[in-house]
Amino acid sequence: GQNIDQPTEMTATEGAIVQINCTYQTSGFNGLFWYQQHAGEAPTFLSYNVLDGLEEKGRFSSFLSRSKGYSYLLLKELQMKDSASYLCAACSGGYQKVTFGTGTKLQVIP
Amino acid sequence: NAGVTQTPKFQVLKTGQSMTLQCAQDMNHEYMSWYRQDPGMGLRLIHYSVGAGITDQGEVPNGYNVSRSTTEDFPLRLLSAAPSQTSVYFCASSDTGGNTGELFFGEGSRLTVL
Numbered sequence: 001g002q003n004i005d006q007p008t009e010m011t012a013t014e015g016a017i018v019q020i021n022c023t024y025q026t027s028g029f030n031g032l033f034w035y036q037q038h039a040g041e042a043p044t045f046l047s048y049n050v051l052d053g054l055e056e057k058g059r060f061s062s063f064l065s066r067s068k069g070y071s072y073l074l075l076k077e078l079q080m081k082d083s084a085s086y087l088c089a090a091c092s093g094g095y096q097k098v099t100f101g102t103g104t105k106l107q108v109i110p
Numbered sequence: 111n112a113g114v115t116q117t118p119k120f121q122v123l124k125t126g127q128s129m130t131l132q133c134a135q136d137m138n139h140e141y142m143s144w145y146r147q148d149p150g151m152g153l154r155l156i157h158y159s160v161g162a163g164i165t166d167q168g169e170v171p172n173g174y175n176v177s178r179s180t181t182e183d184f185p186l187r188l189l190s191a192a193p194s195q196t197s198v199y200f201c202a203s204s205d206t207g208g209n210t211g212e213l214f215f216g217e218g219s220r221l222t223v224l
Contacts, residue, residue: 035213042200042216042218043153043215087153097155097168098155098213099169100153101152102150102152103152
């Protein structure tokens with residue numbers, strides 16, 4: 001089966017750094033996605049990790065540890081527009097079932 | 111390119127009615143899928159397709175049918191709508207089914223079943 005856990009809500013201050021954690025238990029695991037979803041909108045792609053380690057993309061970085069079933073999304077220099085839900089999703093199976101966690105709603109405050 | 115286009119954006123149905131949510135993509139993606147999103151539940155996979163003529167069930171397939179007669183189109187059919195199917199539905203596509211490619215989502219279809 002598939003099980004993905006992430007915190008429901010987080011609050012952080014503008015300009016700060018926030019780390020959103022995700023743990024997963026997924027059979028046939030291929031890789032780990034992070035998506036951003038603003039309220040009332042569709043999810044948009046942030047990152048995809050296949051190998052262990054940190055991948056940096058501008059203000060956003062994503063980390064994966066396959067042995068621990070753990071990932072995190074790191075957001076630096078937070079901006080008000082970063083207030084959104086962040087969805088962790090595990091990719092598995094021979095042809096890609098993508099299973100999403102329930103999402104972490106991040107509120108950035110001044 | 112329009113990307114992934116879903117219609118309708120909003121729909122209200124009565125219990126027992128049937129309807130089809132349309133999804134079309136113009137990126138020549140082989141992989142297409144349907145998700146529903148409910149508060150506190152996240153996105154749940156309903157059905158997916160890895161190419162024309164091939165479909166498979168996701169986590170929550172009951173009450174829904176799909177077909178994939180062309181690469182571009184992947185309609186989702188509600189056979190007999192129930193209030194439990196009130197949700198936001200997202201269609202998504204990918205050129206490698208998520209192995210290395212991101213999912214591109216449509217804008218969503220908001221369905222209310224009374």
